[in-house]
Amino acid sequence: MEVILEDNRIIINNLEDFNLRHIFECGQCFRWNREEDGSYTGVVENKVINLEQAGKTVIFNNIKPEDYSMLKSYFDLDNDYGKIKNLLNTDSIMAEAIEFGHGIRILNQDEWETMISFMISANNRIPMIKKVIENLSTSFGEFICNYKGKDYYSFPKAERLAEASVEEILQCKAGFRAPRIKEAAARFLEEKHLVYNIKNRSYDEGLSYLKTYKGIGDKVASCILLFSMKHFSTFPVDVWVRRIMQELYVDKNTKDASIRQFAENKFGNLSGYAQQYLFYYAREKGIGVKKSEKLTT
């Protein structure tokens, strides 16, 4: 891997196990969008970044050299995904899922943003989740810049969501999650030191703390732990993961909690990675969906 720091962009050559589409469309993040030229533009903290890829060369546009360490952390560049994939590749199902989503990386996202984003994900579709987050950012975030003709806003601070009215949050199409978002924001303001310390505590402690928030259950808590707190031994079970697990690994009527336990035993401290390959594979392939429903995504 060779890194070239330029004035307003960073180029990385020979970057292994990195694929823009797989990273940004595997369901872990909601603020990245594909441009017409195939590049992706997204918001990280208060920066608008654009990525383009040609083979093993990735160009990070609109970014200063001093932000390289942030990129390295966010995109998990120090992690050896080749090694992870080898360790996970123990049966034909995983082999296929890994092959399919080969360039996935688990992003290291902000805890607060991830909490709210996955609260919004409850009983919702990915395009709608993205829309609600976009609405919240436009309404309550701060203007960052105009990039390629589009205005970008930062993810709203907890202060702004705590002081917003439920009606205002409802206008962002958050639906029944609106009061939960406001409540979580108020509580986060008091306890952010606890939240930002979860990555240093045990998985079980993190899980039970997060579940004390209204609107965060087992699945959402697992996603927060995995996508923003570096807890990789968790295996979030949603409709898609349930389908593929019931189709390929466990009995049809196995409950989510048991599926999760089975998987965490099987995949150990790589459960989170395994889950992400399986989720992406199941969702893109429509695994377990009845033929009559297959057109709906």
Add this chain to the structure above:
DNA sequence: TCCCAGGTCCTGA
């Protein structure tokens, strides 16, 4: 019109 979505909460047994 009905069903579903990266679920969670509440209720009643």
Add this chain to the structure above:
DNA sequence: TCAGGACATGGG
């Protein structure tokens, strides 16, 4: 403990 229904919203 556990099943069953409610919950906003929008797309198919």
